[in-house]
Amino acid sequence: xxxxxxxxxxxxxxxxxxxxxxxxxxxxxxxxxxxxxxxxxxxxxxxxxxxxxxx
Numbered sequence: 001x002x003x004x005x006x007x008x009x010x011x012x013x014x015x016x017x018x019x020x021x022x023x024x025x026x027x028x029x030x031x032x033x034x035x036x037x038x039x040x041x042x043x044x045x046x047x048x049x050x051x052x053x054x055x
């Protein structure tokens with residue numbers, strides 16, 4: 001079954017990219033100021049750590 005995992009992941013990735021590009025076309029995104037990026041990165045890392053701790 002693992003042999004099919006690659007193509008399935010690739011299809012999912014392509015589908016997610018399509019959704020993301022459609023969001024961009026619609027203007028559904030957030031712009032950030034450069035000085036706000038470190039704080040954003042910390043929030044993203046904290047959320048990732050929290051998600052991993054729940055596993």
